[in-house]
Amino acid sequence: MDDEYAKLLRRMNPPRVVIDNDSCEDATIIQVDSVKKHGILLHVVQVLTDLDLVITKAYISSDGGWFMDVFNVIDRSGNKVQEEEVINHIKKTLESDDISAPLLRRTVGLMSSEEHTSIELTGTDRPGLLSEVCAVLTDLHCNVVNAEIWTHNARAAAVVHVADDSTGYAIEDPKRLATIKALLCSVLKGNSDMRSPKMTLSPPGVTHRGRRLHQIMFADRDYVKVERVQGRAEEKGSSPQVTVFDCSEKDYTVITMRSKDRPKLLFDIICTLTDMQYVVFHGVVHTRRMEAYQEYYIRHVDGLPISLEAERERVVQCLEAAIERRASEVW
Template sequence: MGPYFDPDFDGQLERIPPPRVCVDNDTCEDCTLVKVDSANRHGILLEMVQVLTDLDLIISKSYISSDVGWLMDVFHVTDQLGNKIIDKALIQYIEQSLDARKKEKGEVITCLGNMVGSGLLASKYTVLEVTATDEPGLLSEIAAVLTELHRYKIISCRAWTHNSHVAIIMYLVDEATGKPILDPDSLAHIEEQVEVVLGAHFGEEERKRRRRRVKVSGPLAEGRVHTERRLHQLMHEDRDYEAGPPPVQVELGGQFGTRAALIQARKGWLSSLSLNSPLQSPSAAMQAQVSIDRWIDRGYSVVNVRSMDRPKLLFDTVCTLTDMQYVVFHAAVSSHGLLAIQEYYIRHKDDNTILDKEAERQRVTRCLVAAIERRVSHGLRVVVSTRNRRGLLAEVTRILRESGLSLTRAECALRGESAIGTFFVTDASSTGGGEVDPKRVEAALRDEMNGGIQLDVSNTHPRWPPIKMINHGNVQPVVAKGRSSIGFFTDSSSSSTSSDQEDERPRFSLGSLLWSHIERFSSNFGSIRS
């Protein structure tokens, strides 16, 4: 059984009532509402979020509630330019993708020009997975070994680094036939050659500490996990979340906590832009904060998450909770320009319990912070576009390595006859990831690759949130006396709660706001059911 088999995959999906989906462009002026009414099962919320994020859509707000085996969700979405979703093909794709019974969903092009669809499933390819201690040049050497074997073609590659850990996923085909590699001897040979590369870097002691892993598997029909979800899983299995000091807790202080967080977010974001620093993206300027409380009366653990907003943030947090076997019963997520606020009401899947033990609360907190940080972009951003040719990934990463650079994140894929890669690099000689001269990097790539290449080398990161979202007034939340208009925090009186009472209920209250949101959008599903 390959490493991508999803243990939660249920082969009897036909017995589950299909979701009822409504894509609503009439209710809100500045966003599209995607309403989903579905039978509840573990992982279905993640599947919904995955569909929307794969389409490069931005979820600016979401309300989620489940009751007696039924799940109701509302997602406020736009494209990454802040526009509503009006493309009929895209709307149809969303509706079909959220229905698990429909196998063929066609293909669509997202607002960023990415192709998404059933014909592009990763399960059709051979996959190579690597986890190890992060070392400069590691991806370059792995790509070079595969090129030297003269038999295999890299279709796509993604690499994440975090806390001195690296996770790499490559999709491969037979270079001669363009088909997946099925021969067990060939799969074993690939695995052996990559092990040699890691062995040269780390030696036997690293292997004994289980800080390196190589796995090659053939294509799978059903149940292969989404690539980015698998990257999270690989990092989690390698315990990247254990390093570093304890995460900062959310300061649940109503108006003051929210205002302080927004000021911190704005200062960090503006600072990263004004300094023109390649060391961090805007989302790295504010440290993620997580707090977990108990609501004993309702039987929930209440998870609050605050961080800089960015694309795919909701996916990363829901993915982590799902893979840690926690069920989200209710949730409220809101984006306020620079600041994202998430609140989840969860129980453990197996025994329906809350997080009673401090050690487990600390582990979940660390895992959520790690999930948010893994995708944060550190370093100089290098986008390479050129006609595809054999050994291209090995060539580009070799040039970066020989230029004294270390990769912090990479994403490469083929688009027809072209290859496009995005690399984030820092100075390999600096322990803190020193600044890199973009002109030097661009000159090295142009000189070595002999023309025919398009480059975008920049030490500034894409502006977030989009200008259109800022113009809609989402940056500054309206704060009422004693309570944030976001509606998911305590009023100022909650600060006087005794420590004994804090063990009985969370330091904030769902109050009437979240429940009223849920009741309101629940009543709107009548038109979907009919």
């Protein structure tokens, strides 16, 4: 009954997007108003990120039953968003009631096709790993259509789209897939690895690839610090600063982050919080001089703030990992 009421509210109050190129001198302002729905913040950020737009500021508010976000965005050249095709797509996609609607993806590495096999890999990172994986796939007559691989904290994860190099279509033979899995797992296994390497097949286009890589590395517990990697980051002075504390008078948990700014940073943070089953009620994002400051007021999806110190520490570790992972993105 509650679900039907929520659907009625959304029909009565459809999402509304206002795109303003006049109010701000150096950025396009995008305001999104909608009935609150779990995952909508991630959807909005994902749409903007996949269009290769840079979010320089953001103001988030989703208290009660209403969601309102304001984003200042520019393109990769530092200009306002002027293309009618892009503006129309943003409005059409974000004003759709279906937050899983197909997205216009303009960046290399976000292609999706029914004519390939999607392979997910996890294992121990080491020099030469990528070339060994490619060599195995070549020997097995697999053509790499596109791929994305991240390494973090001595772990590696990849989503690779392959096709048969003679037909150009997806590989469906179970015996051949079993051979591919056995050989890739053999390559991925490190000499002292206590965690087993994994290769799984996934349907293309089901989950956004950047989000899937976060999920794979999170499941592989890459956020648990390896001492030598942590020491190296500290020497460079580039470690993100993440704090988690209580806001007892408002019954929220507050998260603040300072880190080096980079493309897709906001997507990575919101993706991680969403997949960890937290809801952002209020938030602010500011970037300047290559530094990003983020502040979020969150609760768990059950409506409760974080109460245990162990959970606070885990959130800090996971957000630090989310900030650091994409720095090692290749392909």
